[in-house]
Amino acid sequence: MDARAFRQACGRFATGVTVITAETEDGRLHGMTANAFSSLSLDPPLILVAVDKNATTHAVLHRAERFVVNILTTAQRHAAQFFAQKEKTDWTHIALGRTPSGQRCLEGNLATLDCQLYPPPLEGGDHTIFVGKVEWVELGEGDPLLFYSGQLIEPRLHHHLRAPSGPEGARRD
Numbered sequence: 001m002d003a004r005a006f007r008q009a010c011g012r013f014a015t016g017v018t019v020i021t022a023e024t025e026d027g028r029l030h031g032m033t034a035n036a037f038s039s040l041s042l043d044p045p046l047i048l049v050a051v052d053k054n055a056t057t058h059a060v061l062h063r064a065e066r067f068v069v070n071i072l073t074t075a076q077r078h079a080a081q082f083f084a085q086k087e088k089t090d091w092t093h094i095a096l097g098r099t100p101s102g103q104r105c106l107e108g109n110l111a112t113l114d115c116q117l118y119p120p121p122l123e124g125g126d127h128t129i130f131v132g133k134v135e136w137v138e139l140g141e142g143d144p145l146l147f148y149s150g151q152l153i154e155p156r157l158h159h160h161l162r163a164p165s166g167p168e169g170a171r172r173d
């Protein structure tokens with residue numbers, strides 16, 4: 001099987017874009033752009049993210065107890081680009097908030113999921129699958145930032161599809 005064709009085929013699956021944030025052992029915030037995110041279970045509420053074994057985030061999550069999934073809007077394109085860099089030096093334009101459990105997270109998210117790591121990490125080739133038990137969510141507003149065919153895409157959704165904030169928006173009736 002051709003490795004390039006495999007990557008291209010995977011890229012035809014349009015996804016949203018997240019930034020996974022977690023604190024290092026010495027209390028610094030670390031983050032990484034990730035589209036290999038999925039919901040996993042409703043009861044218990046579980047999500048998963050696949051992290052490259054060479055990513056710094058891999059070592060951070062191995063030692064962390066919690067992490068946050070920040071689901072990005074089109075207005076956070078710069079955050080997607082910033083957290084995809086290996087060296088994340090200039091944090092000037094990254095607005096941070098906190099979840100009720102005290103975890104730092106990005107501000108202006110389409111949705112925020114505060115998770116407890118749900119061990120053990122699962123083997124996934126050159127990636128590791130980290131499962132999180134979701135303990136708190138917050139819904140924001142905006143259009144979802146998408147990743148398709150290697151590109152960040154900013155769709156303009158018709159207003160009836162736009163995500164309203166708060167639990168009302170989570171209802172599907």
Ligand SMILES: Cc1cc2nc3c(=O)[nH]c(=O)nc-3n(C[C@H](O)[C@H](O)[C@H](O)COP(=O)(O)O)c2cc1C
Pocket residue numbers: 017031032033034035036037050051052053054055056057058080083084085086147
């Ligand atoms: C749109 C997008 C999605 C990405 N998704 C993932 C992913 O799901 N898992 C992963 O390990 N890396 C993913 N990456 C690459 C990481 O963001 C990148 O390697 C980053 O520099 C890792 O940072 P770290 O080494 O500080 O953890 C993605 C990059 C982009 C631009």
